[in-house]
Amino acid sequence: MPDTIIRNMNYAIPDDPELSTYRYIIVAAKRARQLQGGARSFLPTTSKKPTIMAMEEVRRGLIKYTDPNQPAIEEVPAAAAD
Numbered sequence: 001m002p003d004t005i006i007r008n009m010n011y012a013i014p015d016d017p018e019l020s021t022y023r024y025i026i027v028a029a030k031r032a033r034q035l036q037g038g039a040r041s042f043l044p045t046t047s048k049k050p051t052i053m054a055m056e057e058v059r060r061g062l063i064k065y066t067d068p069n070q071p072a073i074e075e076v077p078a079a080a081a082d
Contacts, residue, residue, distance in 0.1 A: 027065050028058045 028051070035041060035050035042062045045053050057063050 023067070024058060027063060028054045030065075031057060031063050 031054035032050040035053055041053045042057050043053065043060070045056070047053055054063075
């Protein structure tokens, strides 16, 4: 057995500027609960485990989320910006 263990620690949400592993876990957990409740997966998968499906959906950026602790960004209409 080799002494070194190589692990894939690429756990982050693609659009997360802070690359927060904690945020990834929370979003994936909430999505897993939705899947357990009957929501359909966005991906065709052979896995029956909702946690695996949820983690893959979050990793690929298919799950949209909002952070209630961040200030909301107000969109300015294009006509008003001129």
